[in-house]
Amino acid sequence: MEYIKYRFFQKASKCSKEFQRIKENHGGKVIAQITLEQVLSGMKGIPLLVTDTSKLDPNEGIRFKGYTIDELREKLPKISPSGEPLPEGLFYLMLIGEIPSKEDVLNLSKDFATRAHVPQHVFDVIDALPKNSRPMTQFSAAILAMATESIFQKAYRAGVNKKYFWDSTYEDVMNLIARLPHIAAYIYRRNFHNDEHIEANPRLDWAANLAHMMGHGSEEVRRLFRLYMVIHADHEGGNVSAHTAHLVGSALSNPYYAYAAAMTGLAGPLHGFANQDVIHWIFQMIDDLDTDTPTDEQMAGYIQKTLKEGRVIPGYGHAVLRKTDPRFTAQQDFAERYIKDSPMINLVNQLYRVVPPILSNVGKIKNPWPNVDAFSGSLLYHYGIKEYTFYTVLFGVSRALGVLASLVNDRVYGLPIERPTSYPLQWFRDLVDKDSKEKESC
Numbered sequence: 485m486e487y488i489k490y491r492f493f494q495k496a497s498k499c500s501k502e503f504q505r506i507k508e509n510h511g512g513k514v515i516a517q518i519t520l521e522q523v524l525s526g527m528k529g530i531p532l533l534v535t536d537t538s539k540l541d542p543n544e545g546i547r548f549k550g551y552t553i554d555e556l557r558e559k560l561p562k563i564s565p566s567g568e569p570l571p572e573g574l575f576y577l578m579l580i581g582e583i584p585s586k587e588d589v590l591n592l593s594k595d596f597a598t599r600a601h602v603p604q605h606v607f608d609v610i611d612a613l614p615k616n617s618r619p620m621t622q623f624s625a626a627i628l629a630m631a632t633e634s635i636f637q638k639a640y641r642a643g644v645n646k647k648y649f650w651d652s653t654y655e656d657v658m659n660l661i662a663r664l665p666h667i668a669a670y671i672y673r674r675n676f677h678n679d680e681h682i683e684a685n686p687r688l689d690w691a692a693n694l695a696h697m698m699g700h701g702s703e704e705v706r707r708l709f710r711l712y713m714v715i716h717a718d719h720e721g722g723n724v725s726a727h728t729a730h731l732v733g734s735a736l737s738n739p740y741y742a743y744a745a746a747m748t749g750l751a752g753p754l755h756g757f758a759n760q761d762v763i764h765w766i767f768q769m770i771d772d773l774d775t776d777t778p779t780d781e782q783m784a785g786y787i788q789k790t791l792k793e794g795r796v797i798p799g800y801g802h803a804v805l806r807k808t809d810p811r812f813t814a815q816q817d818f819a820e821r822y823i824k825d826s827p828m829i830n831l832v833n834q835l836y837r838v839v840p841p842i843l844s845n846v847g848k849i850k851n852p853w854p855n856v857d858a859f860s861g862s863l864l865y866h867y868g869i870k871e872y873t874f875y876t877v878l879f880g881v882s883r884a885l886g887v888l889a890s891l892v893n894d895r896v897y898g899l900p901i902e903r904p905t906s907y908p909l910q911w912f913r914d915l916v917d918k919d920s921k922e923k924e925s926c
């Protein structure tokens with residue numbers, strides 16, 4: 485697989501030269517004005533990060549190296565022509581910037597299979613945690629435990645020149661991605677199938693192997709997992725998981741640390757935990773309304789009740805998007821193509837009709853439309869993966885592809901440690917009303 489690494493370095497080192505040229509020759513250029521509003525509402529919209537893997541447009545959604553999700557579904561190599569694209573192909577695209585051939589992708593699948601061995605102590609760490617600890621706690625702990633394997637860490641300790649940091653980072657990234665399906669499936673089988681584990685099948689592709697080891701290896705689930713792993717892989721650099729991996733990686737922490745930190749961010753309810761919250765909230769609604777086929781009016785009442793309780797409607801809204809997330813639409817299209825009738829999917833589609841007008845009327849919510857998490861759980865649930873507390877782990881496995889491809893890029897570019905400036909509240913108050921008598925002491 486050395487040729488993929490070689491091609492990546494060829495491409496990335498050209499970009500690295502561009503990076504250095506821009507930095508040296510144009511460092512003084514002013515690129516944005518920052519308002520206080522932006523700073524006080526989560527740094528939204530401030531161009532602060534260099535991320536090459538994907539770019540998010542508020543109205544159009546995500547593009548991976550310029551390709552929309554629909555284009556990826558058409559152009560990336562598949563196992564069978566009518567199936568879904570292989571996520572290995574997206575990883576190649578994010579690393580190298582070109583749509584790979586089917587042969588490239590199958591080679592990448594094989595490479596992952598040869599790197600997939602997880603050391604026993606990682607399973608021991610998982611087993612040491614109580615079974616009622618959240619799957620994301622087990623997942624993040626397992627990744628951290630696997631940092632013993634970091635080649636980057638050893639190279640750094642051995643004093644390797646910083647211009648070669650990318651090389652050992654690349655090896656760590658490949659090993660880490662290769663091992664994630666095994667770790668995720670282990671947690672799933674441990675928690676929900678009496679610790680009865682299933683051996684990997686090295687002839688399967690990365691996503692299909694995950695489905696297989698979880699015990700849901702039908703062709704339909706494999707197809708769903710391939711799509712799932714593609715659409716969750718990346719969402720430009722500013723989302724919590726991607727930004728965390730980048731920030732932690734900027735301290736030259738090894739890729740296991742950087743990715744484990746990203747996973748603890750993904751585990752938050754405003755980020756990837758929302759995919760399990762959606763199903764949990766739907767079950768609460770069914771309980772509350774005492775029917776699993778509510779009318780639109782009943783549903784609206786439950787949504788209003790949730791809002792009155794000061795809670796969010798999970799799966800709706802977004803920090804950047806201002807339209808329906810194309811990842812939602814891709815899953816809806818998948819359901820229309822392959823699933824005839826599913827009570828959970830019907831409820832999710834009904835919510836799509838009922839929720840947006842209500843959220844629009846609230847006034848302050850910038851995006852009343854559904855995001856990726858509004859649909860994903862209903863597909864998994866339909867195919868028998870009903871243990872929804874596990875769903876964020878699947879999001880996490882996929883997100884590795886984007887954030888770890890970016891981490892190797894960061895190392896080729898030699899990005900510096902990230903260190904913004906902070907000020908006490910007093911400083912911000914003095915900026916806007918230095919002499920005001922109305923100021924509360926704080």
Ligand code: NMX
Nearest residue numbers: 754755756758796797798799800801802803849850851855
């Ligand atoms: N339900 C109720 N209130 C909402 C929602 C929602 N779905 N979305 C935004 N708001 C509120 C938000 O809490 C804020 O209220 P306040 O001023 O009282 O703090 C106000 O509307 C303005 O928020 P926005 O600027 O529209 O959104 P923001 O960028 O702050 O947050 C999310 C974005 C995604 C965190 C937010 O829309 C949300 O909490 N959604 C529900 C959770 C969710 O689905 N998260 C998954 C996101 C995708 N992912 O996988 O990461």
Ligand code: MLT
Nearest residue numbers: 718719722723724803855
């Ligand atoms: C993501 O996929 O990371 C989420 O949609 C959140 C985001 O982009 O901020």
